[in-house]
Amino acid sequence: MRVGEAAVIDPRGLDELIRLLGDLGYETKGPVVRDGAIMPGAVRGVEDLPAGYQDEQAPGHYRLRRGEGDSLFAWAVGPGSWKAEMFSPTEELWRALVHGDDVSITEPESPVAPLAIIGARPCELAAMAVLDRVLADSAVPDPHYVARREGAFVVAAECGHPAATCFCTSMGTGPGVESGFDLALSELNDAGGHRFVLRVGTERGADVLARLSVAAATVDDLAARNQMVSRAAGAVHRQLANEGLPALLARNQEHPRWDEVAERCLACGNCTLVCPTCFCSDVRDTSDLSGEVRRGRVWASCFDLDHSYLHGGSVRTSVSSRYRQWLTHKLSTWWDQFGTSGCIGCGRCIAWCPVGIDITEEAAAIRETDGAVHAATARGVGPR
Amino acid sequence: MSGGADGANGAAGDDGRPTLAVWKFASCDGCQLSLLDCEEELLMLAGAVRIAHFTEMSRASTPGPYDVSLVEGSITTEADAERVREVRAMSRRLVTIGACATAGGIQALRNFAGEGEYAGMVYAHPEYIAALETSTPISAHVEVDFELQGCPIDRHQLLEVLTATLAGRRPVIPGHSVCWQCKGRGTVCVLVAKGTACLGPVTRSGCGALCPAVGRGCFGCFGPAETANTASLAAQLRHQGMAPLELSRFFSTFNAAAPAFRDEAVAEGAPVRVALGATRRNRPWGAQ
Ligand code: SF4
Ligand code: SF4
Ligand code: SF4
Ligand code: SF4
Ligand code: SF4
Numbered sequence: 094m095r096v097g098e099a100a101v102i103d104p105r106g107l108d109e110l111i112r113l114l115g116d117l118g119y120e121t122k123g124p125v126v127r128d129g130a131i132m133p134g135a136v137r138g139v140e141d142l143p144a145g146y147q148d149e150q151a152p153g154h155y156r157l158r159r160g161e162g163d164s165l166f167a168w169a170v171g172p173g174s175w176k177a178e179m180f181s182p183t184e185e186l187w188r189a190l191v192h193g194d195d196v197s198i199t200e201p202e203s204p205v206a207p208l209a210i211i212g213a214r215p216c217e218l219a220a221m222a223v224l225d226r227v228l229a230d231s232a233v234p235d236p237h238y239v240a241r242r243e244g245a246f247v248v249a250a251e252c253g254h255p256a257a258t259c260f261c262t263s264m265g266t267g268p269g270v271e272s273g274f275d276l277a278l279s280e281l282n283d284a285g286g287h288r289f290v291l292r293v294g295t296e297r298g299a300d301v302l303a304r305l306s307v308a309a310a311t312v313d314d315l316a317a318r319n320q321m322v323s324r325a326a327g328a329v330h331r332q333l334a335n336e337g338l339p340a341l342l343a344r345n346q347e348h349p350r351w352d353e354v355a356e357r358c359l360a361c362g363n364c365t366l367v368c369p370t371c372f373c374s375d376v377r378d379t380s381d382l383s384g385e386v387r388r389g390r391v392w393a394s395c396f397d398l399d400h401s402y403l404h405g406g407s408v409r410t411s412v413s414s415r416y417r418q419w420l421t422h423k424l425s426t427w428w429d430q431f432g433t434s435g436c437i438g439c440g441r442c443i444a445w446c447p448v449g450i451d452i453t454e455e456a457a458a459i460r461e462t463d464g465a466v467h468a469a470t471a472r473g474v475g476p477r
Numbered sequence: 478m479s480g481g482a483d484g485a486n487g488a489a490g491d492d493g494r495p496t497l498a499v500w501k502f503a504s505c506d507g508c509q510l511s512l513l514d515c516e517e518e519l520l521m522l523a524g525a526v527r528i529a530h531f532t533e534m535s536r537a538s539t540p541g542p543y544d545v546s547l548v549e550g551s552i553t554t555e556a557d558a559e560r561v562r563e564v565r566a567m568s569r570r571l572v573t574i575g576a577c578a579t580a581g582g583i584q585a586l587r588n589f590a591g592e593g594e595y596a597g598m599v600y601a602h603p604e605y606i607a608a609l610e611t612s613t614p615i616s617a618h619v620e621v622d623f624e625l626q627g628c629p630i631d632r633h634q635l636l637e638v639l640t641a642t643l644a645g646r647r648p649v650i651p652g653h654s655v656c657w658q659c660k661g662r663g664t665v666c667v668l669v670a671k672g673t674a675c676l677g678p679v680t681r682s683g684c685g686a687l688c689p690a691v692g693r694g695c696f697g698c699f700g701p702a703e704t705a706n707t708a709s710l711a712a713q714l715r716h717q718g719m720a721p722l723e724l725s726r727f728f729s730t731f732n733a734a735a736p737a738f739r740d741e742a743v744a745e746g747a748p749v750r751v752a753l754g755a756t757r758r759n760r761p762w763g764a765q
Contacts, residue, residue, distance in 0.1 A: 361679075447666070
């Protein structure tokens with residue numbers, strides 16, 4: 094089977110595929126049920142996948158339930174994203190032993206096994222592409238990210254059950270997927286049986302598939318897959334109006350809405366921490382009493398006062414300025430920096446915000462009252 | 478203010494090592510014990526500094542001045558208010574440790590009660606008790622160089638503060654919420670996924686997000702985060718079904734008198750008896 098072609102496999106075939114990837118030396122990870130949510134975890138075979146689970150998502154709300162069926166992918170993304178696998182929340186960069194003038198530096202070993210991701214959603218593939226532009230295709234690529242990302246084998250899973258928080262259709266990132274995968278699954282569970290259309294995206298994917306005995310997908314299978322994707326697209330109701338959005342936000346820096354949302358915003362950082370494209374990190378040097386010095390990297394967020402700490406103090410002291418930084422970076426200045434939107438429409442920041450602040454609602458509110466100005470600014474009191 | 482950096486010069490011990498003193502005020506000793514809990518690192522610490530006064534460890538005590546003083550406990554008597562001024566005067570750097578020293582501790586619940594109310598409940602002869610009406614943090618009495626929050630404090634954070642102080646660098650003690658560590662370790666949010674009340678978004682990180690990792694909500698033992706929008710979180714918890722009295726109690730534990738928590742407890746109906754210090758930063762959201 095060649096790139097662009099499609100096979101059809103049943104759950105047993107999927108099980109064989111996962112085990113084959115394991116035998117080929119990949120560390121196989123995929124969606125698992127953990128602590129009441131779909132989370133990335135070790136997947137050794139089909140039995141580890143979340144059969145029959147369905148999610149319910151809304152702003153500030155997520156519930157996972159065991160339903161009737163046996164579908165493996167009848168849910169939308171949970172709080173964990175594949176970002177954490179490639180861009181670790183904490184990473185030791187190097188350590189040094191200092192004894193007088195004698196300094197010896199050691200760097201940690203790179204990870205051993207390459208990763209095979211089973212069932213990455215279309216928006217997550219889009220997120221990886223966005224992160225690639227930031228961390229891999231930049232003037233100074235991040236070696237840790239590049240090492241994990243380049244070796245990774247990606248088996249995508251198209252969406253049949255978007256959540257109420259998803260808005261991938263606005264961002265052009267789902268619920269179907271055409272590129273960015275080695276293999277792509279589309280789960281069908283109808284009168285024709287429980288099966289997966291399996292499309293080949295790369296030579297590497299074709300090589301793996303060649304080791305399994307699979308049948309070519311029929312015209313009916315492909316039609317059922319198309320139907321599933323368009324039905325899913327119709328079920329995505331949340332929207333973000335993208336037209337002229339970067340400029341709209343750029344000219345509304347003094348909009349009163351920033352203060353209004355700051356009344357609710359906890360500055361807790363959850364939105365940035367669940368976002369699959371947020372890439373901010375902090376480099377921290379620590380020393381201990383034995384003379385060992387360590388340099389580490391940890392995820393950071395623009396909701397932290399320290400994020401804007403310059404000599405003498407923090408620049409973004411108000412929560413409104415921090416919320417504005419987040420939203421305008423995602424939807425406006427990311428374009429200036431990287432030529433894409435920083436948001437791929439996964440809705441994680443909406444569901445996992447403890448107080449349910451909704452990025453699409455905030456952007457829409459500013460659009461509705463384009464040009465409104467904070468009262469103090471209008472009176473010439475000056476910047477907040 | 479008395480003491481301060483100028484109050485004590487040249488405190489280094491006879492052998493050139495800096496001196497460390499550990500002091501106790503109204504507290505349970507748990508934070509001091511975190512220092513003994515350091516085990517391996519304690520030996521290294523004992524090599525790097527001369528432990529000049531630490532009654533949990535040794536009866537031997539060398540007089541000041543001291544390079545670094547760790548102060549545990551809150552101020553609840555006139556005598557302690559005087560003693561902490563003496564400690565300040567003898568210390569080049571003064572670091573307060575724990576909820577008692579940084580916020581007044583659980584004993585600051587008396588700040589909300591009627592005069593002598595708790596003493597009457599606890600002691601057969603409350604008339605023998607000579608205590609102040611309030612329990613207040615050390616920073617209400619003397620200048621403090623660094624406050625390390627937690628009930629009890631995290632020993633790794635304590636070591637970090639001591640190591641940084643000795644190395645003359647800024648301690649790496651983030652001021653952000655527990656959620657950072659919670660998400661960083663891959664815990665599923667109990668507030669969003671289970672509807673469990675959690676104070677993590679307004680509580681300062683440092684514990685490693687222990688409670689959510691075992692499926693419980695954070696109850697705020699590390700005290701308020703740097704930016705703690707307690708009013709908004711309270712509105713959300715109310716929305717999820719928490720009653721005002723319950724909410725008020727949720728905010729009134731080990732850090733009851735920390736301004737961000739105290740103001741929310743009061744907003745939810747906790748009685749106000751003593752004059753409140755700092756004003757609240759955020760107006761209540763959702764309350765009309
Ligand atoms: S901003 Fe929100 S919706 Fe957009 S990619 Fe990030 S988490 Fe997903
Ligand atoms: S939104 Fe904030 S945390 Fe995310 S990448 Fe931008 S500045 Fe960093
Ligand atoms: S928008 Fe929500 S998740 Fe993000 S910092 Fe504010 S309260 Fe936290
Ligand atoms: S469980 Fe609590 S601490 Fe963890 S992310 Fe949720 S609100 Fe924050
Ligand atoms: S999660 Fe909250 S209550 Fe639990 S140890 Fe940490 S700060 Fe304390």
